[in-house]
Amino acid sequence: MTYSASPNCLPSEIDVAIIGGGPGGAATAISLQQQGDKQVAILEKSRQEHFRIGETVPPNIYSVMQQLGAREILEKGEHLPSSGSSSAWGSSQLGYQDFFFSLEGKGWHLNRTLFDASLAEMAAEQGAILRRRVRVVGGNRLADGKWNLALLDEDGSPWELKTSFVVDATGRRSFFASKQGANRVVMDSLLAIAAVFELDNSAVKAGYTLVEAAAWGWWYAARLPNNRAIVTLMSDREQVGEHQFSHWKYWQAYLEQTNYVQEMLAGAIPASQLMVTSAVSQYLDQMTGDGWLAVGDAACTFDPLASAGIYKALRSGIQAAEAIANYFNSDTTALTQYEARTRHQFELYLEDKRHYYALEQRWPNSQFWQRRRFKIALDPSQWLDWEQSPESIRQLQGLKMYLPVRDLHLLCQLCFGGKQAGEVVGKFLAHTQGRFSAYRAIEALEYLLVEQIILRSCTPV
Ligand SMILES: Cc1cc2nc3c(=O)[nH]c(=O)nc-3n(C[C@H](O)[C@H](O)[C@H](O)COP(=O)(O)OP(=O)(O)OC[C@H]3O[C@@H](n4cnc5c(N)ncnc54)[C@H](O)[C@@H]3O)c2cc1C
Numbered sequence: 001m002t003y004s005a006s007p008n009c010l011p012s013e014i015d016v017a018i019i020g021g022g023p024g025g026a027a028t029a030i031s032l033q034q035q036g037d038k039q040v041a042i043l044e045k046s047r048q049e050h051f052r053i054g055e056t057v058p059p060n061i062y063s064v065m066q067q068l069g070a071r072e073i074l075e076k077g078e079h080l081p082s083s084g085s086s087s088a089w090g091s092s093q094l095g096y097q098d099f100f101f102s103l104e105g106k107g108w109h110l111n112r113t114l115f116d117a118s119l120a121e122m123a124a125e126q127g128a129i130l131r132r133r134v135r136v137v138g139g140n141r142l143a144d145g146k147w148n149l150a151l152l153d154e155d156g157s158p159w160e161l162k163t164s165f166v167v168d169a170t171g172r173r174s175f176f177a178s179k180q181g182a183n184r185v186v187m188d189s190l191l192a193i194a195a196v197f198e199l200d201n202s203a204v205k206a207g208y209t210l211v212e213a214a215a216w217g218w219w220y221a222a223r224l225p226n227n228r229a230i231v232t233l234m235s236d237r238e239q240v241g242e243h244q245f246s247h248w249k250y251w252q253a254y255l256e257q258t259n260y261v262q263e264m265l266a267g268a269i270p271a272s273q274l275m276v277t278s279a280v281s282q283y284l285d286q287m288t289g290d291g292w293l294a295v296g297d298a299a300c301t302f303d304p305l306a307s308a309g310i311y312k313a314l315r316s317g318i319q320a321a322e323a324i325a326n327y328f329n330s331d332t333t334a335l336t337q338y339e340a341r342t343r344h345q346f347e348l349y350l351e352d353k354r355h356y357y358a359l360e361q362r363w364p365n366s367q368f369w370q371r372r373r374f375k376i377a378l379d380p381s382q383w384l385d386w387e388q389s390p391e392s393i394r395q396l397q398g399l400k401m402y403l404p405v406r407d408l409h410l411l412c413q414l415c416f417g418g419k420q421a422g423e424v425v426g427k428f429l430a431h432t433q434g435r436f437s438a439y440r441a442i443e444a445l446e447y448l449l450v451e452q453i454i455l456r457s458c459t460p461v
Pocket of ligand 1: 021022024025043055135136137169170232279295296302304308309310311313
């Protein structure tokens with residue numbers, strides 16, 4: 001394929017190319033524009049006109065929107081104010097958490113399409129180039145240290161763009177970072193199966209997000225603008241397969257077993273097909289490299305239970321812009337500092353997630369809840385061993401869960417020759433200099449045992 005230089009009066013070279021115009025990409029662009037001295041382009045593959053799942057934001061969204069100078073987008077759009085959340089979690093009783101007491105005021109149920117498009121357009125108003133319907137399909141490093149991005153227009157016309165820096169804001173697929181060799185480390189196998197309904201029930205507690213735990217996962221329902229609601233079942237890939245939850249008939253039958261969600265939907269009419277999408281918590285084992293970084297979901301993703309993905313993407317964009325400015329000012333630690341901060345924020349999120357899931361103690365036999373109610377079964381005095389062989393190294397390379405492969409490998413090496421679990425964990429924490437909690441190390445050791453990469457040994461070798 002022959003690539004032409006960029007069309008539509010675009011410069012053939014810019015300072016920062018942002019791949020993806022979602023909240024993470026737009027926030028990076030706005031923050032870079034506020035610094036004022038870099039030519040920035042957002043390259044977005046869609047028209048930003050399609051329906052998107054993920055719409056509830058708590059009041060803390062105000063602080064980041066304020067920092068971006070974008071508060072008006074919330075106030076002016078057709079977004080619905082949210083008064084708080086209600087949940088049947090840990091008990092069949094419905095509890096309420098009001099935003100009334102929040103210093104930052106109310107939350108929102110966003111018109112997500114409008115929100116994403118407005119933020120990207122705000123970046124354009126401030127001077128960034130916004131090119132929609134253009135997909136980045138590749139990128140290679142040039143001899144002068146710059147990048148050459150390969151792009152395709154919606155009609156299939158190829159062109160290319162030279163840039164000094166690339167921001168991967170492509171969401172959970174982390175398109176560009178993956179091409180640079182970064183791997184996703186996944187923490188679970190959560191899937192979201194959602195449908196939109198037209199509501200016939202104006203008495204529905206306006207603006208309250210509803211969460212209801214169930215044996216095989218949990219349900220989530222929220223009002224959308226225009227008297228509609230989104231209803232989502234969150235369950236693990238394995239349970240979705242076993243119970244056929246991605247088929248309307250089984251999804252709806254399961255919905256009818258809920259107490260509160262089906263009550264909210266009384267008289268409602270389905271207004272969409274089922275939409276199935278990944279909702280796993282994951283992070284990249286490499287979030288930055290020379291001349292590039294990943295923001296928002298491209299760097300790490302949160303469980304929708306947290307309703308924090310949009311906030312996190314905006315905050316990440318602000319932090320990314322700061323790191324990029326420092327990088328251009330020859331600060332050689334700027335990108336590693338950004339990465340360390342992002343990793344730390346992800347570790348804090350994992351602790352919150354663990355805490356919240358542990359509050360639900362019903363259904364002790366459900367695999368969904370067992371996985372999230374992780375109890376440490378490994379005795380610290382248990383002897384462990386790793387038999388190093390080309391086969392076990394090959395198996396190790398194929399593992400994708402809990403820790404990056406290099407850290408799983410380190411755990412294996414620490415078991416080599418027969419070591420007690422407690423000693424392995426202690427040495428691992430010392431080697432990794434506080435990057436992980438003891439809990440994370442034990443979780444990974446148990447994973448290596450299940451995968452039979454390391455073995456329990458009865459006696460010291
Ligand atoms: C089921 C579910 C429910 C959720 N609910 C909530 C919620 O209630 N509240 C909340 O705060 N968060 C929620 N989230 C999370 C939230 O949607 C994300 O965290 C947020 O969208 C991340 O923003 P982002 O900009 O990083 O990525 P995205 O929003 O995914 O944006 C990525 C953009 O990159 C573009 N792109 C991708 N590849 C290319 C390419 N090669 N070239 C050009 N463009 C490309 C895409 O078109 C897209 O516009 C939910 C997520 C899921 C899965």
